Amino acid sequence: GQQVMQIPQYQHVQEGEDFTTYCNSSTTLSNIQWYKQRPGGHPVFLIQLVKSGEVKKQKRLTFQFGEAKKNSSLHITATQTTDVGTYFCAGDFGNEKLTFGTGTRLTIIP
């Protein structure tokens, strides 16, 4: 079936260090979205990437979509305690519904 794999499952970083999570699909995606879920909360939309090779930035967050539209990454520069949470990628295979990755749980060591 259509699956979206995400690594790593967990990431513990010192405050101020960088963080990256990677997302991979076995088949080409129509677009990919990223969501953040705080502990005890619900997923909150961060960004959508549509074009091959697209790069988007939101302050300290950089999102990339691969040339083949099969992989994506989220990079956070100089993490802060407010970045704590689980980051999910969610792929659209062209059927309008999202297939979520397993998520990367980010914890920050002050």
Place this chain on the structure above:
Amino acid sequence: GAGVSQSPRYKVAKRGQDVALRCDPISGHVSLFWYQQALGQGPEFLTYFQNEAQLDKSGLPSDRFFAERPEGSVSTLKIQRTQQEDSAVYLCASSLALAGHSYEQYFGPGTRLTVT
């Protein structure tokens, strides 16, 4: 404006009971999605509506699960004869998505279902 709301926020059901979970999407949002999220996992797609039409129900785990959106706004997810494996958080999301393209989804707070 108001976001997506869900009720109840918490539901404890005895095995075999029927439950009904409600979702009020953002006004004007055409598409509505239901997801099941197990502890430590990502949301798993259950079903999707565009207005009142249920376009995809491929994620419903069994015929005990049924969803409806009769007037194209409020939606109800019903689970009959609940089993322990149904214990999870049920998330509802809505979006402005039109046919053929997905847009950002706005999630409700979820209903945490515990089957004892």
